[in-house]
Structure formats: structure tokens, C-alpha cells
Amino acid sequence: xxxxxxxxxxxxxxxxxxxxxxxxxxxxxxxxxxxxxxxxxxxxxxxxxxxxxxxxxxxxxxxxxxxxxxxxxxxxxxxxxxxxxxxxxxxxxxxxxxxxxxxxxxxxxxxxxxxxxxxxxxxxxxxxxxxxxxxxxxxxxxxxxxxxxxxxxxxxxxxxxxxxxxxxxxxxxxxxxxxxxxxxxxxxxxxxxxxxxxxxxxxxxxxxxxxxxxxxxxxxxxxxxxxxxxx
Numbered sequence: 001x002x003x004x005x006x007x008x009x010x011x012x013x014x015x016x017x018x019x020x021x022x023x024x025x026x027x028x029x030x031x032x033x034x035x036x037x038x039x040x041x042x043x044x045x046x047x048x049x050x051x052x053x054x055x056x057x058x059x060x061x062x063x064x065x066x067x068x069x070x071x072x073x074x075x076x077x078x079x080x081x082x083x084x085x086x087x088x089x090x091x092x093x094x095x096x097x098x099x100x101x102x103x104x105x106x107x108x109x110x111x112x113x114x115x116x117x118x119x120x121x122x123x124x125x126x127x128x129x130x131x132x133x134x135x136x137x138x139x140x141x142x143x144x145x146x147x148x149x150x151x152x153x154x155x156x157x158x159x160x161x162x163x164x165x166x167x168x169x170x171x172x173x174x175x176x177x178x179x180x181x182x183x184x185x186x187x188x189x190x191x192x193x194x195x196x197x198x199x200x201x202x203x204x205x206x207x208x209x210x211x212x213x214x215x216x217x218x219x220x221x222x223x224x225x226x227x228x229x230x231x
Contacts, residue, residue, distance in 0.1 A: 044112055046109070115193055
């Protein structure tokens with residue numbers, strides 16, 4: 001909504017996803033007693049705030065909102081937009097393209113109950129920012145020799161030709177800001193769904209630090225069958 005707030009668009013022809021907050025990592029014991037690293041995600045409930053159709057917007061999509069916010073952080077146009085779907089101000093918005101809008105209603109709640117254990121999901125989020133980092137940490141470069149008079153320990157070495165063209169090519173891997181970028185971890189398995197606490201237990205790690213915003217949606221797999229409605 002406001003500038004600087006995360007927005008994602010999914011172009012999956014399957015069901016819509018859900019927004020959530022990363023709580024942290026833990027461990028889950030399977031039926032064989034093996035310890036499995038998991039991530040706990042507090043997802044939803046999200047409210048459907050807008051239904052976009054091909055006639056009015058040029059494409060079909062479902063927009064959802066998540067996270068309560070203070071009134072002074074929302075301007076009047078945003079308040080009017082949110083008021084159409086019900087009471088309550090929402091901080092984050094996300095939309096998902098769909099083939100058919102049937103089964104979706106304005107103001108309907110999207111919860112973790114729309115997912116099930118064993119389902120594959122793709123999780124998007126911003127990675128943890130690590131500030132300005134050098135070549136070794138940022139790109140995994142090997143360092144130079146530490147003995148025999150070498151003064152090239154953690155320096156980059158040559159960055160390109162000196163005369164022709166006499167410049168550094170765009171995209172050259174160099175020191176700079178590391179992290180803080182949106183990535184998607186694909187094909188994660190949901191091990192448990194706790195509807196009472198709006199909790200998803202996902203196998204493995206997901207982007208971001210505890211408290212960061214996540215976008216969880218059904219995995220975009222080749223050959224996957226489209227699901228019905230919002231399921």
C-alpha cells in the first residue's frame with residue numbers, strides 16, 4: 001500500500017496463497033523419530049480486499065491483505081479501498097492471478113485451513129541484510145596467499161582489461177551490499193497445520209529473520225493440477 005511496503009504478485013494459475021510472519025526455527029520429530037529442521041510461520045488470517053476481472057482490470061486476480069496497522073499510517077484512499085471488504089486496517093497487500101474468480105468473495109478470510117499437511121509450497125521473502133561485505137563473504141572468492149611477500153590477501157585481483165575497453169563490465173562481481181533481497185525458496189513441504197494458532201510448520205528454512213513478512217503459495221510445479229476455488 002504505502003511506499004516501501006513489500007508487494008508480491010503471483011502468476012500461478014492455481015490457488016491463491018497467504019501472507020504470514022516468520023516466527024523462527026525449531027525441530028520436528030517424524031514417525032521414525034528422526035529430527036527434522038522446520039520453520040514456524042504465523043500465517044493469516046488474510047482478508048480478500050479486491051477481486052480484479054478481465055473486464056475492469058485487463059486480467060483476473062485476487063488481492064488479499066494481512067497485518068493490522070494504525071490509522072495514522074493509512075491515507076484516505078487506502079482507507080476507502082479497505083472499507084469495501086470489511087472493517088479493519090491492513091498493512092500488507094498481495095495479489096495472485098487466477099483463471100476463474102468463481103469461489104472467491106470480497107471480505108472472505110484466507111486461513112491456514114486452506115493448506116494441508118504434505119502440501120508443497122513456495123515461500124518468498126527478503127533475506128537478512130548483512131551490510132557492506134567483501135569479495136569472500138559476498139561471492140565466496142578464495143583469498144590470496146598469506147606468505148612469500150604477498151600483499152594480495154583479500155583483494156579482488158584483476159577486474160578486467162586495462163586498455164580495451166578500459167572499463168569494468170556491468171555485472172562484475174565485486175564488494176558491495178549483501179543480502180536484503182527478495183528470494184523464493186521452492187518446493188518446501190508443510191509438515192503440520194495448526195488452525196487454532198494460525199500456524200504452519202514448514203520443513204527446512206525460509207528467507208528472512210524472525211518477524212519478517214513471508215508470502216506462502218502452492219508450489220508452481222510442472223504438471224500440477226489446478227485446484228478448485230481458494231483451496
